[in-house]
């Protein structure tokens with residue numbers, strides 16, 4: 001079977017994880033606080049801000065026809081209401097380079113990091129954050145919209161729900177207090193709060209020039225207020241984008257775990273899906289597409305997540321090696337009734353042969369979905385490069401391409417060539 005003619009094949013990155021020196025962002029500030037809980041600061045990352053041209057050329061050479069990356073709000077609007085023409089010109093260059101190489105851009109407008117100044121206002125709990133976010137989207141899209149066929153407003157808009165589920169698992173269902181010192185990630189989600197500076201202490205707030213009550217970073221805000229702010233940010237941003245760039249297809253992305261009930265876990269498992277997915281349906285109403293992000297499955301018992309099965313193969317993130325999850329999640333998410341893109345799917349491993357196998361099995365599942373008429377329009381592997389995995393630093397290696405961070409030399413892995421060949425053939429075999 002071949003994939004639909006215009007199927008998008010690509011890999012994905014996020015600005016803060018690859019560009020380097022994201023100085024005006026909230027993450028940069030908290031990464032540099034002593035005992036922040038970050039394994040290491042992001043530093044130069046993959047220096048993609050400078051090397052984007054050679055990187056995009058390499059993606060083309062490998063056989064891909066699309067690239068998912070994010071535009072960094074903290075660069076475009078480094079101070080409240082102050083827009084950087086230079087940053088906008090930079091992203092115009094990146095987008096034009098994509099088009100020059102025949103690479104269709106899939107752009108994310110917010111991927112976890114935010115401008116530092118937003119934390120002075122209350123971050124992702126501030127009631128006017130949706131207005132600020134929509135204003136930034138309007139500027140970007142009025143300048144660059146004609147170069148952007150697909151825009152995802154917010155990456156993993158439901159991350160707070162997953163974090164809450166993880167906290168429930170860790171605290172036996174009480175939901176509080178927030179755990180400190182946790183380094184293991186929930187399935188399919190990179191980072192979790194791991195240190196006092198980010199979690200509960202003042203140093204993180206000081207570094208951001210704010211107070212602890214206002215220091216609500218996107219990734220560490222899981223209150224009801226925060227979740228409402230995120231949903232409203234999406235709907236206001238979509239409206240702004242449609243006004244200035246009506247031809248751009250707009251959506252968001254969700255982290256979707258394959259919840260599988262263990263004995264007696266049916267209701268609990270359904271509740272998890274309803275929180276992570278169904279509760280977003282009203283916000284998705286009016287979207288052109290949904291970005292599905294999946295990494296593994298979670299077995300759910302009546303009281304929460306169950307341990308991995310005996311002898312399960314685990315990834316560097318502690319997730320079960322379970323590429324079949326993608327198919328299950330796509331089938332379930334199809335109920336939203338909008339076209340879907342797999343905007344992330346991948347595995348953190350040192351052993352690239354396991355990545356090759358992971359991709360092979362995940363894509364077989366995707367192929368079965370297509371054969372059944374499920375509308376999936378693209379597959380973006382996470383990630384293009386071994387990059388900055390948030391709290392965990394550079395240790396987990398998700399990349400199709402390795403990066404020597406001293407020399408910034410790129411080494412293409414076998415998995416990149418294999419996936420590139422599939423993309424070129426537009427078929428698995």
Ligand code: NOJ
Pocket residue numbers: 014017155156188189190191293344382389398
């Ligand atoms: C989800 C996030 O979007 C991305 O930033 C992260 O690196 C990957 N999953 C892997 O954990």
